[in-house]
Amino acid sequence: MENSVGMDCGVFSAIDFKRKPIFPYVYWGMRAQNHRGHQSHGFLSFDGRFHTHHSLDLIPKIKKNDIQQWLDHLPGYIAIGNVRYTTSGKLDEKALIRGTQPVLVKKGKLKLAISFNGNVVNTVQQKKELCKAFPDFSYECDAELICRKLAVELVEKRDLQSAVKSCMNEIEGAISVTGITPDGNLFAFKDIHGLRPLCGGCDHDRNVRAFSSETVGLDINDFVRDFEIRPGELVMATKDGFEHDQLVAARKKAFCAFEFAYFARPDSKLNGKHVYEVREEFGRNLGNEYPDIVKDADLILSLPETSDDAAFGLQDGTELRWERCTRRHRYVTERAFILLSRERYSTINRKINIIDHKLEGKNLIVVDDSIVRGDTTKVVVEKMRRLGAKKVHLLITFPRILGPCFYGVDMATYGELIGSTREPEEIAQAIGADTVNYQSLDGFVKATGMKKDELCFGCVTGQYPTPMAQRLANWMRRRFESGHKETGRIYEVNVENIT
Ligand code: SF4
Structure with missing residues (x-):
């Protein structure tokens, strides 16, 4: 109940292979996960073109008379959604609006959209690299950073697998992503340690496939829960099922232990167990x-x-x-x-x-x-x-x-x-x-x-699963113990000289 600690984000995405309007599924998938982020929410749909809706605060109730308006505004058979509590980027209202997800990035003719849950640790290095490809890049949030990185890699390498693999290898942090490719395919992947939850499932007729941070996003839509994405795995939703691709051999698995105690909804399942039973x-x-x-x-x-x-x-x-x-x-x-x-x-x-x-x-x-x-x-x-x-x-x-x-x-x-x-x-x-x-x-x-x-018990034991986080923690601890004033979100300032 310690409400002074905020959580990161929640994602949900879905594709209907019968090409029916998908927005209602994504809306409910996000409503079920509003506990993962209260500051802003957003939706992005695809019908050959991308359509977006971004707003602050909780996901609103949609009145009966307004349903058609929402469906017109977010048409299409693929959509992704996000609820966000910011742990990256600035905190003023304008920045919160700019940092609202999902994000859509254009690189030449290419357009790519993602919804992201997690946090990047080596932000400064990645920002520097990306400024070469996007001179106008003004960093607003980690989702934008990841989406730009994917877009650059996609332009260079031309296939999603290679682009995602570069992200997994080069971006340190918790990264649970679902997104829409420029040609309208739905995908999802997790960082090599699998820090945050992300699962997949489908409707009973197997026409609609979905990804969700927590299983409650699937339950609310009466979907069949299928699998938890493995660390270092990319999953594509296809007409014939989910295609799993282990792009990077999973290193040490490090699922956030705090999800069990606080973040996840009690009726969600983590590691195959209902969270409320674990809490009992x-x-x-x-x-x-x-x-x-x-x-x-x-x-x-x-x-x-x-x-x-x-x-x-x-x-x-x-x-x-x-x-x-x-x-x-x-x-x-x-x-x-x-x-x-x-x-x-x-x-x-x-x-x-x-x-x-x-x-x-x-x-x-x-x-x-x-x-x-x-x-x-x-x-x-x-x-x-x-x-x-x-x-x-x-x-x-x-x-x-x-x-x-x-x-x-x-x-x-x-x-x-x-x-x-x-x-x-x-x-x-x-x-x-x-x-x-x-x-x-x-x-x-x-x-x-x-x-x-x-x-992952990094915040409890001081042993963090990723190298830069460990270095930052050791450096911060030394400075804290010797009475230095701490700056928040150290991973967003220049930390190259930290030893
Ligand atoms: S266990 Fe602690 S350090 Fe690790 S991801 Fe969860 S909250 Fe962060």
């Missing part, structure tokens, strides 16, 4: 790992909604009751990070209502998915104490975050992270809780069903 297991693990806390507590509370399943799991494995007295105001959708820090307190009130009489004189276990900056958690703990809670023990499903993320999560510096220098006891003191207790890394891994070396 997190809750059972926490009960087993902290029996003394369980013994000391009267009630379990959760911070809705990403912690609810873990709270259910904890209740399942103990004698304690999960009291659902923290309720989310369903239609308040602003996230804490878009507000000034002095406004955060009232935002929590607007977002969550805590039913007071249940807390009076009680020792509480409060389950949360993560502690990033700690400001949100601090406000919640303060509020629970004001409402009469005797003790507040925090049980946190994601292990302690002590370093930044370079792969699309809005955690850019050491200084902003409450766990970067503090032990759990010190964190408890800083946020006013009696205890702070994190799930063990091994317990977390076991619950996911994945192997430890298939997951």
